[in-house]
């Protein structure tokens with residue numbers, strides 16, 4: 001027994017003293033793990049020993065645990081006793097299984113009753129009073145209940161779950177311990193620091209008076225003698241047991257790709273007004289539905305590098321997007337699985353096709369947002385002019401470079417966007433072909449945030465200069481296509497049938513060859529506003545132009 | 547370089563009409579404010595409630611192809627240029643009644659006309675180009691020569707629209723005037 005004790009590294013200076021401290025802690029009702037941690041043991045391996053093994057080492061035979069004499073420990077409220085038993089770990093297993101999560105490793109988080117903070121300090125003061133020198137200055141050197149739980153159960157639970165225990169994992173098992181008397185045990189703080197605690201008895205704090213942070217601060221600011229006057233040292237044996245809620249979650253997974261849209265009657269997000277659907281389907285739904293079926297998240301969100309209007313097609317390499325999958329239940333997929341997913345999405349509808357589908361990190365999602373600011377876009381517009389254009393007109397237009405526009409917020413979005421005059425650039429402009437009936441196609445590359453439709457028809461002269469003004473004849477836009485959203489992300493994925501799916505990295509691809517920039521319409525947030533604002537009646541044409 | 551995997555399956559929508567429907571025809575409804583002095587005005591209402599206030603073709607300014615020498619957005623007691631506001635809610639914008647004066651137009655023949663707001667709402671902008679190029683008012687009355695943009699409040703919107711005349715009623719009114727003269 002003495003030999004085995006050598007494996008520990010304790011505050012106590014002799015075996016006798018260790019026995020003495022253990023006896024006192026046992027007398028006030030402490031469990032064997034709380035005894036060991038209050039002796040100063042910090043080695044995780046020591047806590048893998050069973051309760052029996054630890055008791056055999058630290059306690060005299062007559063005071064060892066029997067089925068009858070177990071009360072909740074005043075040092076851990078039973079969290080290191082009952083809640084470390086196989087029966088409890090099996091409950092966790094059942095919960096994880098019931099929730100249907102897929103994971104290869106796991107972490108666990110414990111939320112402990114707030115009054116444990118008071119109890120821990122009271123326990124320390126008790127030991128300091130009894131054993132003086134041995135405990136002086138050691139208050140912060142004790143293992144926490146949380147750590148000891150993980151050291152005791154992490155690997156055991158891993159075996160039950162058939163998974164690896166990690167300090168950091170995407171999959172989290174959260175145990176929230178409720179202790180009915182927690183507030184009661186903190187109540188003395190209301191009188192001691194009324195300024196801090198009484199004002200919290202309000203709705204805005206959810207009537208949560210005592211939080212981990214404010215109790216921790218109050219208790220560490222209190223002198224030992226003051227705390228001793230206010231609360232029982234040592235802490236009393238709890239009269240009620242804790243209960244525990246178990247919940248599981250998986251960190252968000254991000255799927256990136258590019259989408260193409262071939263329909264002029266398809267909105268990017270579900271188009272609802274006052275809860276009523278205005279148009280069937282949406283790019284978002286067509287893309288997300290198969291992804292959701294595969295990853296089974298509890299929530300999801302599509303964001304993209306700008307968006308096109310309902311009547312605008314998205315061609316070329318497509319528009320970069322990310323789908324954030326919140327709390328996905330299934331995550332273990334191969335590159336081939338993703339290629340198959342892409343195929344499934346592309347089979348849903350001819351109107352929307354995706355490419356370069358891949359899983360990306362949360363950090364990489366910033367690249368989409370960064371790209372938002374300085375990207376350029378290339379468009380083809382089918383236009384009309386009220387006179388026949390000549391070769392001279394073509395020459396004039398094609399000679400223009402870097403046109404700076406003063407663009408007032410277009411009338412069609414003025415109801416929900418701030419009124420302003422914004423400076424925007426058309427980087428290049430050329431008439432590609434002259435067609436019958438005064439029609440022509442115009443190719444243009446613009447800065448982020450340029451409204452192209454308004455550049456063509458002028459929006460009552462509110463975009464200046466505009467096409468009508470340049471050609472000195474009324475112009476209008478009939479159709480608009482986005483040919484390129486010049487963002488160099490996500491990486492292109494070479495399509496594969498099966499086997500190897502290669503992601504190109506560091507490529508100097510076609511994206512760089514075209515000049516870049518922001519949407520001619522609205523961003524993601526504003527789309528939501530249209531779709532969700534129930535007080536506002538927005539009808540079709542406000543989304544119509546590009 | 548990887549080419550796009552997809553060919554564009556749709557050709558451009560082909561519309562073989564000579565002239566495609568105009569911006570006004572596509573997105574705006576025309577409503578009129580008529581007046582016993584025939585100083586009529588046109589309000590173009592976008593489906594998002596935004597109103598563009600213009601001079602109607604039957605107004606003496608257009609009817610008689612006047613030459614405009616100045617457009618003033620402020621006179622004794624009112625100034626539509628002093629209109630600072632911010633944000634999506636346009637907080638701070640002037641709230642104007644339908645009869646409130648919007649601008650005063652002076653012509654080379656010495657005649658003066660006061661044009662009004664026509665709808666009760668927030669003044670979003672006045673067409674400042676008219677100060678430099680007043681003739682736009684005559685040359686492009688329903689385009690670059692618009693007068694102002696007003697956003698009627700959601701609550702009054704229906705009411706404000708009802709007190710204006712529809713295209714049909716306006717045409718009837720013009721007919722009537724022909725018979726009376």
Ligand SMILES: [Zn+2]
Nearest residue numbers: 031034073076
């Ligand atoms: Zn304990």
